[in-house]
Amino acid sequence: xxxxxxxxxxxxxxxxxxxxxxxxxxxxxxxxxxxxxxxxxxxxxxxxxxxxxxxxxxxxxxxxxxxxxxxxxxxxxxxxxxxxxxxxxxxxxxxxxxxxxxxxxxxxxxxxxxxxxxxxxxxxxxxxxxxxxxxxxxxxxxxxxxxxxxxxxxxxxxxxxxxxxxxxxxxxxxxxxxxxxxxxxxxxxxxxxxxxxxxxxxxxxxxxxxxxxxxxxxxxxxxxxxxxxxxxxxxxxxxxxxxxxxxxxxxxxxxxxxxxxxxxxxxxxxxxxxxxxxxxxxxxxxxxxxxxxxxxxxxxxxxxxxxxxxxxxxxxxxxxxxxxxxxxxxxxxxxxxxxxxxxxxxxxxxxxxxxxxxxxxxxxxxxxxxxxxxxxxxxxxxxxxxxxxxxxxxxxxxxxxxx
Amino acid sequence: xxxxxxxxxxxxxxxxxxxxxxxxxxxxxxxxxxxxxxxxxxxxxxxxxxxxxxxxxxxxxxxxxxxxxxxxxxxxxxxxxxxxxxxxxxxxxxxxxxxxxxxxxxxxxxxxxxxxxxxxxxxxxxxxxxxxxxxxxxxxxxxxxxxxxxxxxxxxxxxxxxxxxxxxxxxxxxxxxxxxxxxxxxxxxxxxxxxxxxxxxxxxxxxxxxxxxxxxxxxxxxxxxxxxxxxxxxxxxxxxxxxxxxxxxxxxxxxxxxxxxxxxxxxxxxxxxxxxxxxxxxxxxxxxxxxxxxxxxxxxxxxxxxxxxxxxxxxxxxxxxxxxxxxxxxxxxxxxxxxxxxxxxxxxxxxxxxxxxxxxxxxxxxxxxxxxxxxxxxxxxxxxxxxxxxxxxxxxxxxxxxxxxxxxxxxxxxxxxxxxxxxxxxxxxxxxxxxxxxxxxxxxxxxxxxxxxxxxxxxxxxxxxxxxxxxxxxxxxxxxxxxxxxxxxxxxxxxxxxxxxxxxxxxxxxxxxxxxxxxx
Numbered sequence: 001x002x003x004x005x006x007x008x009x010x011x012x013x014x015x016x017x018x019x020x021x022x023x024x025x026x027x028x029x030x031x032x033x034x035x036x037x038x039x040x041x042x043x044x045x046x047x048x049x050x051x052x053x054x055x056x057x058x059x060x061x062x063x064x065x066x067x068x069x070x071x072x073x074x075x076x077x078x079x080x081x082x083x084x085x086x087x088x089x090x091x092x093x094x095x096x097x098x099x100x101x102x103x104x105x106x107x108x109x110x111x112x113x114x115x116x117x118x119x120x121x122x123x124x125x126x127x128x129x130x131x132x133x134x135x136x137x138x139x140x141x142x143x144x145x146x147x148x149x150x151x152x153x154x155x156x157x158x159x160x161x162x163x164x165x166x167x168x169x170x171x172x173x174x175x176x177x178x179x180x181x182x183x184x185x186x187x188x189x190x191x192x193x194x195x196x197x198x199x200x201x202x203x204x205x206x207x208x209x210x211x212x213x214x215x216x217x218x219x220x221x222x223x224x225x226x227x228x229x230x231x232x233x234x235x236x237x238x239x240x241x242x243x244x245x246x247x248x249x250x251x252x253x254x255x256x257x258x259x260x261x262x263x264x265x266x267x268x269x270x271x272x273x274x275x276x277x278x279x280x281x282x283x284x285x286x287x288x289x290x291x292x293x294x295x296x297x298x299x300x301x302x303x304x305x306x307x308x309x310x311x312x313x314x315x316x317x318x319x320x321x322x323x324x325x326x327x328x329x330x331x332x333x334x335x336x337x338x339x340x341x342x343x344x345x346x347x348x349x350x351x352x353x354x355x356x357x358x359x360x361x362x363x364x365x366x367x368x369x370x371x372x373x374x375x376x377x378x379x380x381x382x383x384x385x386x387x388x389x390x391x392x393x394x395x396x397x398x399x400x401x402x403x
Numbered sequence: 404x405x406x407x408x409x410x411x412x413x414x415x416x417x418x419x420x421x422x423x424x425x426x427x428x429x430x431x432x433x434x435x436x437x438x439x440x441x442x443x444x445x446x447x448x449x450x451x452x453x454x455x456x457x458x459x460x461x462x463x464x465x466x467x468x469x470x471x472x473x474x475x476x477x478x479x480x481x482x483x484x485x486x487x488x489x490x491x492x493x494x495x496x497x498x499x500x501x502x503x504x505x506x507x508x509x510x511x512x513x514x515x516x517x518x519x520x521x522x523x524x525x526x527x528x529x530x531x532x533x534x535x536x537x538x539x540x541x542x543x544x545x546x547x548x549x550x551x552x553x554x555x556x557x558x559x560x561x562x563x564x565x566x567x568x569x570x571x572x573x574x575x576x577x578x579x580x581x582x583x584x585x586x587x588x589x590x591x592x593x594x595x596x597x598x599x600x601x602x603x604x605x606x607x608x609x610x611x612x613x614x615x616x617x618x619x620x621x622x623x624x625x626x627x628x629x630x631x632x633x634x635x636x637x638x639x640x641x642x643x644x645x646x647x648x649x650x651x652x653x654x655x656x657x658x659x660x661x662x663x664x665x666x667x668x669x670x671x672x673x674x675x676x677x678x679x680x681x682x683x684x685x686x687x688x689x690x691x692x693x694x695x696x697x698x699x700x701x702x703x704x705x706x707x708x709x710x711x712x713x714x715x716x717x718x719x720x721x722x723x724x725x726x727x728x729x730x731x732x733x734x735x736x737x738x739x740x741x742x743x744x745x746x747x748x749x750x751x752x753x754x755x756x757x758x759x760x761x762x763x764x765x766x767x768x769x770x771x772x773x774x775x776x777x778x779x780x781x782x783x784x785x786x787x788x789x790x791x792x793x794x795x796x797x798x799x800x801x802x803x804x805x806x807x808x809x810x811x812x813x814x815x816x817x818x819x820x821x822x823x824x825x826x827x828x829x830x831x832x833x834x835x836x837x838x839x840x841x842x843x844x845x846x847x848x849x850x851x852x853x854x855x856x857x858x859x860x861x862x863x864x865x866x867x868x869x870x871x872x873x874x875x876x877x878x879x880x881x882x883x884x885x886x887x888x889x890x891x892x893x894x895x896x897x898x899x900x901x902x903x904x905x906x907x908x909x910x911x912x913x914x915x916x917x918x919x920x921x922x923x
Contacts, residue, residue, distance in 0.1 A: 023829065046830045048801050049895030057892075078829030081892040135890060136664050139854055337663035 013094035015160050016087035018075035024132035026076040026084060028091040033069045038062060044076035057081060061088045065098040081105060082171035083131040086164040093159065105171040113233040114178045114202045116261045119143050119399050120304060121331040121347045122340045123180060127152035128161035134168050138175035140337035146180040149192050150207050158184065162195045169199035178202045186214055190221055197225040200233060203261070208269065209239035210246040212256035219257040236261040238304070242269035247288045250295035262302035265292050280316055293328050307333035314342050321346025344400070354397050357390035408904055415841055419915040420904045424533065424553045431914040434844055444570030446613055458587040458625060460640045465499035465618065468639040469576065472614035474500060477507045478575035481612065483605035484514035485592055485741060489651030492580035492618050494521050495643070500530060507532040509553070511572060513563055513604040514807050515542055518651065526551060535572065537807020546905055547803050549921035555906030557797055560604065561766025561773065561813035562909050567607045569769055571913055577608035577615045579632060580646045584619035588637025589630035593752035595621030597647045600721070600742020600751045602631045603761035609636045620646045631759055654744050659701060660694030664854045668823050669698035671852045671875065672782055677706050679869040681780050681819055689718035689814060690782040692743040695823045699782050700724040707733050718778055721747035721757065729756060738774060740765055740810060766813035768911040781817035785824050787838045790880050792845030792860045794822060795838040797908060800831060801898045802839055802922045804906070812911050815847035819866065826853040826887045831895055834884040841917040842908055856883050
């Protein structure tokens with residue numbers, strides 16, 4: 001039986017957080033009723049300055065959600081407007097109101113689509129339920145930010161995070177960062193896609209991928225949503241391999257869709273799957289990482305390393321990153337802004353490497369100009385793959401601003 | 404207090420009372436415009452004949468000491484704040500005054516702290532008439548709610564010295580908490596179980612007050628060495644079990660901020676000093692003990708090492724971070740105004756290159772110069788900054804008292820004054836059209852560093868030129884303000900302030916810079 005009268009199924013509900021230690025968030029309690037219009041009460045840390053603005057925003061949001069009769073109680077801790085809309089919408093929907101309506105915040109100009117092979121040294125994870133980290137994330141200069149809907153979000157908050165992340169994609173200026181979203185494992189992840197794809201993120205991270213079919217499923221869903229909304233820019237895929245089976249299937253996963261631009265590995269889950277302890281030198285995951293790397297390269301895409309979990313150990317991070325680059329990885333995940341510059345340094349070619357590469361490229365160009373088939377530098381003959389590697393290194397260094 | 408208070412407009416365009424606590428005031432005339440003539444105030448002449456020949460000035464308790472000092476209704480009683488939130492002596496003295504039946508005192512602390520909220524009861528019972536000194540937390544609310552009988556007067560550390568020296572405030576009885584003292588009254592702060600480092604804030608009180616009482620929990624046989632307070636100025640010595648709570652006198656460890664946004668601000672400040680060429684051999688700087696300031700020192704230290712640069716002196720508030728600079732040979736001296744943590748206390752007590760200073764040497768504007776203007780760069784905070792670089796450090800945007808002025812105003816005399824502030828706090832923009840309370844005139848404020856960029860005062864073309872071509876995000880202040888306005892969802896409404904003055908902000912020369920108005 002479908003209940004056609006929403007007011008009879010509507011019930012009181014809450015969303016968001018408040019309290020002395022909460023920043024940039026708010027709690028909204030909605031109590032639906034059959035008549036009497038809207039009754040809004042507001043307590044706000046910034047009430048003196050934005051009380052009027054919060055009240056009028058609340059009315060607008062409720063109107064766009066079709067809520068006409070309800071008591072609304074708001075405890076605000078200085079939340080920004082896109083957070084206010086998201087929390088109200090979540091509370092309304094949890095209360096069985098709002099239907100399929102959305103209360104979308106004003107959209108800022110969409111940045112240029114990102115190229116498939118763009119620099120992806122660092123990608124900063126932002127828990128999808130913690131709005132206070134969103135607004136300044138780009139200032140710390142990661143190559144990408146990840147709005148995370150998966151592991152950093154409690155299962156009871158998945159609906160709230162989805163709406164908040166959707167609003168953030170519309171309203172927050174992430175500057176030069178590639179805008180990534182990590183969805184949940186399928187099938188929950190498909191619901192995430194419905195909410196976030198219309199806001200055109202640059203890349204979707206798919207967690208715990210073990211088989212190519214999982215990638216195809218996500219890819220199809222994105223295609224459907226894109227054609228429905230007439231989106232014609234690329235939305236890249238980065239599958240996260242986090243199990244022994246996933247590692248075995250790495251090449252099939254990497255080639256499951258032309259939209260896969262990179263493959264990455266989640267070592268916490270992988271080591272748990274193996275039943276081993278994750279160590280600082282990572283010897284227990286050496287095989288998995290190199291296997292994944294080889295699969296990615298064979299598929300012509302980027303290989304990106306896991307996160308380094310100890311935020312306090314920047315020296316350990318640097319060592320891990322340098323080793324990671326030496327293996328052939330092109331970047332890592334970050335869980336704190338302080339990791340970003342360390343990772344960028346670790347993945348930057350050294351001055352010596354750059355100088356040598358520049359010399360090789362110069363020698364190659366000189367040989368070309370003189371019509372010579374063989375390139376030589378000093379007494380050494382330079383093979384074509386060496387020239388190719390040198391050209392790549394110079395291009396990378398230029399992109400990083402080090403050459 | 405009468406409800407009708409005559410107001411005058413000062414040179415900064417602010418309405419200020421013409422009369423404060425029965426004394427006529429001079430409205431702020433502009434930076435450097437007010438130069439009074441005349442002679443300094445002085446305490447009465449005393450004779451050794453009236454003091455014990457054996458030098459033993461001890462009396463049994465504070466009541467006796469206060470009675471012997473002739474404390475009467477309406478007098479001024481002072482304290483220093485070197486024991487910070489751990490201080491027990493100020494309330495001990497005020498309660499002793501209550502016990503001997505004295506009323507209507509003006510309490511004149513060099514700063515007050517939340518643990519001294521007991522002063523509210525003493526105001527309600529009539530023992531204290533009003534407070535002239537910083538008032539925060541519950542005391543600040545009491546004042547801004549208009550409950551105090553007199554008007555609050557906020558002065559900088561240098562301004563407090565100036566007011567005492569110029570005779571604007573006459574201290575009848577100074578009660579000085581001393582972590583170590585001898586029976587003659589020589590006293591020092593660097594040793595003892597309640598050690599707090601320098602006692603510089605008590606020097607004006609000890610030299611200008613009519614009567615001086617030293618209260619100690621660590622009495623040593625004569626001589627107390629070193630002595631920062633000279634016993635020759637002291638009338639009585641009182642021994643007590645404890646002058647304060649050591650855990651709250653100094654912090655065990657001062658913490659660098661862990662907020663990535665604040666670290667970014669700190670790093671920008673350090674890079675600014677480096678790229679503007681201020682960080683060079685023989686330079687000097689001052690930074691406080693706030694999270695951003697500490698992180699700034701840490702970044703600067705790394706840059707100084709990288710560039711092989713050494714400072715001639717650094718000014719404290721000393722902390723572990725300044726002490727490390729000294730120990731690593733990155734500075735020749737610490738000139739210390741107050742000591743914030745255990746490392747600082749240990750260092751000032753043992754290292755002759757860590758020198759205690761006073762508001763007289765460091766900050767007093769009515770002197771033959773002061774150290775503040777010799778400092779190349781100073782890093783300060785603020786609650787609000789306006790587009791003309793005027794800054795507020797004493798009130799919230801709603802007009803409630805939040806901080807004392809401390810040395811902040813005095814430090815504006817440095818070669819380069821930098822305010823390190825987040826661009827917004829809890830959705831409230833920090834850069835606004837006009838500050839709620841003017842504490843520092845924009846012409847003395849050179850650089851605003853936020854996590855979103857660095858604004859340089861257009862008056863400082865030299866600084867603009869110095870960092871031209873650097874990779875620092877130098878932006879017009881209006882530009883940063885506009886960006887934050889977009890993030891915060893428009894301009895905040897301006898809270899309506901009351902129309903009754905409850906306190907005034909003095910400028911370093913004793914003129915009245917602005918007014919604190921009664922809030923609901």
